[in-house]
Amino acid sequence: MSAPQIISIDAMGGDHAPEIVVKGVAFARIRYPKTKFLLFGDEARLAPLVAAEAKLSDCVTIRHAPDIITGDAKPSQALRQGRNSSMWKAIEAVKLGEASGVVSAGNTGALMAMSKIMMRTLSGIDRPAICSLFPTRVGETVVLDLGANAVCDARNLVEFAIMGECFARALLGMERPSIGLLNIGSEDFKGTETLRKAAQMLRDSPLELDFQGFIEGDDIAKGTVDVCVTDGFTGNVALKTAEGTAKLFTEFLKAAIKSSWLAMFGMIFARPALSRMIARTDPRRYNGALFVGLNGVVVKSHGGTDAVGFANAVGVAVDMIARDLNTKIGEELERMNAAAATSAQATTA
């Protein structure tokens, strides 16, 4: 990594765009002073926002894109009508080699559909997945798929396992991450036929993955494994249920403190420690899900995040580009194919 990175930004995606996007880029700029940004969107709206952030003057280029993909647009509709959208143009910049990765807080389905069309999937990967980190008792766990594929077959799940393992090694620096398949029981006979088949394939894999078998929903927070593999439907429900529960807990905590004068007095002393605790599970800290399995880095920010959260999503993109995740996934797949070929040769010999 010597040349400065260029990150392409869909400045019009998300609930509070483009304001929080520009502010988020300004925050990211502080953390990554060598990174440059291409901002795609309505130039008339973006120019004054960028001008107001002094630190963006030398690192941001605005590129006009007149259209916006709305949050409720179907992916197929976005593909047909979105060629002049900020989202399309931002992804296209990566395809054209003008940027190394793209960040958007816009419509997830549209972002995935456009990314697939423009970047194509990595050779050997059937379907890209959405991948992110969950906080756990012992650190962080990689979870995928978080919503790209509502229905998956066993082979998809095996590919997710390989990509998740590479992600854990690249982002968390783990030597040999352990892998679990999310199920409704740890016994071999539990769950669906697809899960049992995927488990068998992972056990038999020539990659010699550290596959720990089935795990359950509470194993995510326990940190039982480093990589939790699931289909996009289950993963999305698990992600949002965890977010909802964490928010509920924070609200209950605040309400409990406000309910008593004595508690409010005690909080004068306990606040700094509790703030650290709340920061530890702050969803903004975990903002920025990576689309793995594409020929390029695409990061999806939560649509409702603020500038701090958006800056974290930019950070995920910067990290993934710097650590060259896609090359690593490609090497892993090649290694698997070679091992499979050798084992086939041995069988026929």
Add this chain to the structure above:
Amino acid sequence: MSAPQIISIDAMGGDHAPEIVVKGVAFARIRYPKTKFLLFGDEARLAPLVAAEAKLSDCVTIRHAPDIITGDAKPSQALRQGRNSSMWKAIEAVKLGEASGVVSAGNTGALMAMSKIMMRTLSGIDRPAICSLFPTRVGETVVLDLGANAVCDARNLVEFAIMGECFARALLGMERPSIGLLNIGSEDFKGTETLRKAAQMLRDSPLELDFQGFIEGDDIAKGTVDVCVTDGFTGNVALKTAEGTAKLFTEFLKAAIKSSWLAMFGMIFARPALSRMIARTDPRRYNGALFVGLNGVVVKSHGGTDAVGFANAVGVAVDMIARDLNTKIGEELERMNAAAATSAQATTA
């Protein structure tokens, strides 16, 4: 409700049986002084435990059952070999009319399989479901299925909606509970074909249910709807992910307080308020999942719960019997069938 209820207890099921089961029955006895209990299990182990609890002397009858269904037994195996088990005998007591409902902390799959065989499903119900309450920002939400059916079709989901609605009316006293289908987005095109079909059936239902469409994982904790309907795979993952997140949060909270002397000092004042908050999300409070859709009341306690949790599971059984949930579900299904017949007549006329 004038005759005293008799509850049948599988005294050998669960991680800490029979000790916590007997203690749990003793706690339940205080809350429900008119209820009688039949305890099934190893008489030699149960007799001294029951004798040690003075308040159980006039309300408990021990019935010997030599075998135990282990936690890892397959349902099919439990059915073949479990006829002398405490679980089988406890369910059989309901079938024979000796008890009005059964509570077990044992193997969920075996409990469901045995209950189905002995009690049969309610007329008009294809598959029973596991149903429980989740704490929410505004109260409580009924969620089902929590794990009985890993794969469901649209009709199963519609039946779950009807049963969940009756459960909300019976247990929470709601007039017209709102219903949501758990999905990975609220837009009509999101999710699986099965979910889209179930949504259409619920919209078209002659029961005029208050169907609110699709909801997402975070809507459970928000309390967006009164009844959240999902397949048993997704529901089980959501339940355990929520439990895991709540536990993680509590641990982070405790660790934060212990990390600083100042916080520990502040806690002297804030502890009562925080304890109330933790009690509000105490999983023991939500222990006791009902198997809905059977000709009888079957309540599953968490296998790892303590005596307080087990007593709460007994409470769910007592409530369901007192409020005659199954009769209400039967009436609702009859009303639906009648409405369907009328509408069919109108169409052919």
